[in-house]
Amino acid sequence: MFSALKSHKEKFILISNCESYVGYALAYHLATELRLRPGKMKKKWRVRALCENIQGKEALVQAGVDVQQVQYQDQMILRSQMKGVRSIIITCMGLSSETQVPYTMNVMSAASTEKVKRVQMISMLGCQYSEDENSPMGRYYALEQHLRETFAYGRWCIFRLAFLNQGFYFWNEMIEHSGKIGMPMSPDTEFTTLSIQDVCDAVATLVLTSHKGQVESNNEDDDEDDDDEDTDEIEDPSVIKRIYELTGQCPYTGRAAAMKLNKALGGEEGEIQFAEISEDELREYLERQSAKPNHADPPGLVPDPHRYINEAFIDALIDWFKILKRVNFGQTMTHHVRDLTGKEPMDLGQFFIENRREFRRPSDSQ
Numbered sequence: 001m002f003s004a005l006k007s008h009k010e011k012f013i014l015i016s017n018c019e020s021y022v023g024y025a026l027a028y029h030l031a032t033e034l035r036l037r038p039g040k041m042k043k044k045w046r047v048r049a050l051c052e053n054i055q056g057k058e059a060l061v062q063a064g065v066d067v068q069q070v071q072y073q074d075q076m077i078l079r080s081q082m083k084g085v086r087s088i089i090i091t092c093m094g095l096s097s098e099t100q101v102p103y104t105m106n107v108m109s110a111a112s113t114e115k116v117k118r119v120q121m122i123s124m125l126g127c128q129y130s131e132d133e134n135s136p137m138g139r140y141y142a143l144e145q146h147l148r149e150t151f152a153y154g155r156w157c158i159f160r161l162a163f164l165n166q167g168f169y170f171w172n173e174m175i176e177h178s179g180k181i182g183m184p185m186s187p188d189t190e191f192t193t194l195s196i197q198d199v200c201d202a203v204a205t206l207v208l209t210s211h212k213g214q215v216e217s218n219n220e221d222d223d224e225d226d227d228d229e230d231t232d233e234i235e236d237p238s239v240i241k242r243i244y245e246l247t248g249q250c251p252y253t254g255r256a257a258a259m260k261l262n263k264a265l266g267g268e269e270g271e272i273q274f275a276e277i278s279e280d281e282l283r284e285y286l287e288r289q290s291a292k293p294n295h296a297d298p299p300g301l302v303p304d305p306h307r308y309i310n311e312a313f314i315d316a317l318i319d320w321f322k323i324l325k326r327v328n329f330g331q332t333m334t335h336h337v338r339d340l341t342g343k344e345p346m347d348l349g350q351f352f353i354e355n356r357r358e359f360r361r362p363s364d365s366q
Helices: 021-036 058-062 075-081 100-113 136-150 165-178 196-207 254-264 279-290 311-327 336-341 348-354
Strands: 011-015 045-051 066-069 085-090 118-124 155-161 180-183 243-246 273-276
Touching: 011 021, 021 045, 021 058, 021 118, 021 196, 075 100, 085 100, 085 196, 100 136, 118 136, 118 196, 136 155, 136 311, 155 196, 165 180, 165 254, 165 279, 165 348, 180 254, 180 279, 196 243, 196 336, 243 336, 254 273, 254 348, 279 311
Parallel strands: 011 045, 011 085, 045 066, 085 118, 118 155, 155 243, 180 273
Antiparallel strands: none
């Protein structure tokens, strides 16, 4: 482990499963916020990241994150890593079908036993429509229910995320070599997307602010006497918002998304198109991407397929597409990002424009 547990004066925001893209991005973003806005944050607060494999986490350490190697099956180790933790963000994306539920439940149990004051969970939009609790999306919903029961009288909330804009990076090779964005849905199926930056901003706003909506005080006196008791009051559960569904400003069809990307890249009409492919075709394509050599990705920006695409990720994504086709929940939009951050989430078209250097048209490789 990179660093030993710190003194009891230091307080932590703990994030589990920082091998995942969202977990890693949140850890880096929150640590950066605490470092760049010290005048608006409590002193002696840090981010603690739990990782089964601590290799490749140097950027987190440099950002001031306390990176801890974890054994999720060991309750005593988990409890020791909860010491000094005032807020926890539970992520379980990318964990295998065999370990996702027991490991995540162990994290919840340790947090409950150690009386962690604030509990947040990252989930997936659409999991509530799953018909099988043993399916990838069904496991997310089952964990949501377990969190509700474990922290029934505490301060908990769930962030359900829409399809991430950054997910389109995983289609780079298909776009460059065949001019297609291939997904297992019809060209007219609608879905909403969201930037990882908007996710980080929304979560940071909630985690780094008090229940009164004010940024945590930097008064040194606040840190002297509240090591055993958190000074925040527990709100009336009836007025606490529990579920945040983070979506984009508007839904897009697959066809419209392809047109937006083609326009951002200055492509000829129809150079990049949407294509309906089978679930098996998508699985085979993503498996090929995951097998490519590892490249360090800029924190919170371009996800490395080799690092983040695994069997569990592919299974969850395909299950998400199945539910999207069956329920058509992609038309659902909320203002939760704006309510938390005070600004509208980034539009997919704007995302493509600002990150056009990360994509290549078929004509660029000729």
